[in-house]
Amino acid sequence: MASKTPEPRVCSIARSLEVVGEKWALLAVREIFLGNRRFDEIVRRTGAPRDTMAARLRTLTEAGVLGRRQYSEHPARYEYVLSTAGRDLYPVITALREWGDRYLSGEQGPPVTFTHSCGHTLSTRLVCEACGEAATYASATRADPEGEGLRGR
């Protein structure tokens, strides 16, 4: 076999995880989605060490997922806001919540966090971008079953 596929696969999933895959990153984003934009709140509600969360907010800001906004001048105070890219993490967070709701809930059922404006829970659906058809993993083709043919386009 002459041409080896690139060792670490060129992949958007890997790239995404490079940015939001660190331990506390998505929990920070979750808090901001929930409206808690301030450092102390984020630290308190995620349970992260202050130090670690400070570093994480820095990397997320540098990556363009968050913005840092001064909301008070004289005691200089900052809050974190979601960029467009940050807001577009909503499906990722929803999918994770859904999975946790299904497989990691205790006896009292899943905790409720995000709801649709009609009051019900949001979920993610897989659809085909082109034909609009609902899809499942079963109807998805694994483009690279044997480890070949996957090259970036």
Place this chain on the structure above:
Amino acid sequence: MASKTPEPRVCSIARSLEVVGEKWALLAVREIFLGNRRFDEIVRRTGAPRDTMAARLRTLTEAGVLGRRQYSEHPARYEYVLSTAGRDLYPVITALREWGDRYLSGEQGPPVTFTHSCGHTLSTRLVCEACGEAATYASATRADPEGEGLRGR
């Protein structure tokens, strides 16, 4: 303010990340989705240190996301397969791919990895579970805007 909300929020997202939030976990799952079920393949195509990946596959197996199956007796050989819970990570992975495709693609566009059987790319849609209506972050209610009222149900 008498009753403090629980410090670290009770949350399915946090629980999910406890299981699949480690650095190489979702990439291992990705490889298995792509049909590469064997240790060496998984290591090679993710780029993870062998050591770390061995540990990760162990935790994922213990968590019930993966199963470990012997496919050869005499040289005892094992492969990893997705459980139902593992297969249900498909939306998470799709959402991450979609985000990476959108915000982290180079000049040559996103690498293609998963496609629908019709040959097109899959994506995730947010919908309301009850009314079936398409939803966006904008139409979602933040159940806990000020850090209150979020308690598990």
Place this chain on the structure above:
DNA sequence: TCTTGTAGGTCCGAAAACTGGACCAACCTT
């Protein structure tokens, strides 16, 4: 037979990341 290859790991020491807790500088309220 001897070598090479495959497969699924383990072991190692060095480096990086995470952790909890103390501390700090401005400002404000009581």
Place this chain on the structure above:
DNA sequence: AAGGTTGGTCCAGTTTTCGGACCTACAAGA
């Protein structure tokens, strides 16, 4: 003046990660 709020930083100890070498068991080819 004392105490609270906010957004951090600093520290030292522990845990994880990293890359590479190594190991066992078998099979195929020269």
